[in-house]
Amino acid sequence: MPTSIHSPLTRFRAEPYSPNIGAIIHGLDLTKTQDETTQDQLRAALARFEVLFFRNQPIDAAQHIEVAGIFGNPDGAKAYFPQSDANPLIEVIETKAGGPRYTTDQWHVDVSYLAAPPAGAVLHAQVLPESGGDTLWSSGRRVYAALDPGLAARLEGLTATHSIERSAWPEIIRSQENGEERFRQIRAERVPVSHPVIRSHPVTGEKLVFVNPKYVDRIDGLSRKDSDNLLEHLFGQFERPEFQARLRWEKDTVAVWDNLSTVHYAVADYLPAYRRMHRVTF
Ligand code: SIN
Numbered sequence: 001m002p003t004s005i006h007s008p009l010t011r012f013r014a015e016p017y018s019p020n021i022g023a024i025i026h027g028l029d030l031t032k033t034q035d036e037t038t039q040d041q042l043r044a045a046l047a048r049f050e051v052l053f054f055r056n057q058p059i060d061a062a063q064h065i066e067v068a069g070i071f072g073n074p075d076g077a078k079a080y081f082p083q084s085d086a087n088p089l090i091e092v093i094e095t096k097a098g099g100p101r102y103t104t105d106q107w108h109v110d111v112s113y114l115a116a117p118p119a120g121a122v123l124h125a126q127v128l129p130e131s132g133g134d135t136l137w138s139s140g141r142r143v144y145a146a147l148d149p150g151l152a153a154r155l156e157g158l159t160a161t162h163s164i165e166r167s168a169w170p171e172i173i174r175s176q177e178n179g180e181e182r183f184r185q186i187r188a189e190r191v192p193v194s195h196p197v198i199r200s201h202p203v204t205g206e207k208l209v210f211v212n213p214k215y216v217d218r219i220d221g222l223s224r225k226d227s228d229n230l231l232e233h234l235f236g237q238f239e240r241p242e243f244q245a246r247l248r249w250e251k252d253t254v255a256v257w258d259n260l261s262t263v264h265y266a267v268a269d270y271l272p273a274y275r276r277m278h279r280v281t282f
Contacts, residue, residue: 061087081102137245
């Protein structure tokens with residue numbers, strides 16, 4: 001029977017990272033295959049803490065994909081980052097002087113412009129700047145729980161339009177070789193989608209706020225002004241430090257997050273230094 005999110009975690013120690021979001025997982029070696037019970041407990045821990053951090057995990061490409069496979073199907077939705085030579089399921093998120101600015105330094109849910117965005121992601125630190133380049137996660141569950149009840153009731157049943165065109169992707173893709181043609185195809189495939197503003201977490205059933213400033217264009221059915229005001233208010237709630245975990249990366253730190261219940265932000269304070277991360281979404 002799968003582990004309930006409140007069952008004791010016996011196969012590893014989950015040290016809360018902050019009272020509201022995140023845990024550091026101690027006592028696991030992710031270069032090894034995990035048994036079924038450990039996998040169940042990891043899924044339960046992710047549902048409970050929303051983002052899990054593992055230190056000193058020198059995983060290779062196959063092990064990275066295996067870790068993602070604990071949580072879901074790693075062969076799912078991908079963004080437009082370059083793919084690793086070792087395996088195309090691995091996205092290489094590389095920031096260097098003169099390279100593309102992916103604007104991951106904006107609160108976002110990965111690929112929320114898809115009808116079925118990935119449930120989560122596994123990010124592995126490959127090369128880090130001497131300092132800086134932290135990543136923050138903020139909890140949509142905590143944002144929901146802190147909403148004024150009148151506002152929460154008003155948001156119930158509303159949907160928001162998510163679009164790739166809000167983001168820097170069109171500019172990045174267009175600037176690449178054959179970019180105009182490629183972007184025409186992408187635009188035809190990636191029509192804007194509507195997602196509920198309030199969703200229920202697929203595992204815990206808890207309600208959460210599902211909007212992000214990178215991809216959400218508007219709340220459907222409201223005037224532009226009302227939509228902008230409401231979104232500005234909601235985006236502001238995610239910025240409250242009380243709902244956040246800020247990770248200081250070390251080489252071979254691995255982070256696993258719930259992409260539906262959190263938004264994240266990669267701090268771009270280290271440029272022109274180099275930083276490279278490998279990501280597998282699931
Ligand atoms: C991402 O936005 O998925 C990448 C975050 C990071 O580079 O820290």
